[in-house]
Amino acid sequence: MDAVIKKIMPRSEYMEKPVTHRPSQAEAEAAVLTLLRWTGDDPDREGLKDTPKRVAKAFLEMFNGYDMCPAEELGRTFEEVAGYDDMVIVKDIHFHSHCEHHMVPIIGRAHVGYLPDRKVVGLSKIARVVDIFAHRLQTQEAMTAQIAAVIQEVLNPRGVAVMIDAEHMCMAMRGIRKQGSTTLTSTFTGAFKDSPEEQVRFITMVRNGLSA
Incomplete structure (x- = not known):
């Protein structure tokens, strides 16, 4: 998956604001x-x-995500964590995006977890990163990989896990017209990628919260 992340969003693109030339x-x-x-x-x-x-x-x-740099949002970290080094998860980050193929809404929730390495980031910054990528023309697969890639690159944690569950209006409003059908995507890096047990723990913690 690391190779997929790099292919979808090279460093020069996801670390900086995209270069845009807007009409008047x-x-x-x-x-x-x-x-x-x-x-x-x-x-x-x-x-x-x-x-x-x-x-x-x-x-x-x-589409104000094109005017923001996700790496800058993650720039300030905190090292006074009293030795905490277990999983940090921000669940149920509600977002809206737009499909790059038909420019109709994608509406869903993102769940982001990471294993800190001596430092943590403000929880609101994780949600902000989700919004920045969501407020661009997207595919869900690319957005999932982009969120994981920038967190891994900037924070350098022991691993990152991202899961997105979303409904695509291009499927609900046109074409096959199946309302209520959702798409689930996930990406794992570092310790999450190397350890199926950590993947299961992340998914279990997310789903237990959803069913509570």
Whole structure:
């Protein structure tokens, strides 16, 4: 899986903000206007007159992950942990993302665990990393690997475990149209990858919490 992680998100990409060259606000609004016409509706009717402006504004919020560096979020760590070296898990990190193939929502929960090596990171930073990657066009498989890779690279823990459970609107709203079906992905690095027992312990702790 380490090779897969490197292939999906090379160091230069996941350690820094992506290089983006955005069009102007006017160009973005013109593109939305074209899509409104493509739907068959009348963009000049009252309910749609301000839609291009609203959509452009919403896109800046929903895709603000391109303006953030996940490695920076993990930069501050704490070494006063009283000798604690067992698993740290942040469960049920709710997120929304967008499928890179159809640009429709992916809605789910991420569960992230790591085995610290003399230092820990603030729990909110883990959730922030999830949001940064979620607020980009994604596939669930890539997002799972990206979260694990940046935590492993920046914190250098003994291992990282990431599990994501999400519903894809591209499957629920179009095509096969199967509502309620979810996709589960997981990635393990370091001690988690080398030890099936640690994988089982992580999954058990996550699932016990979900069923409680």
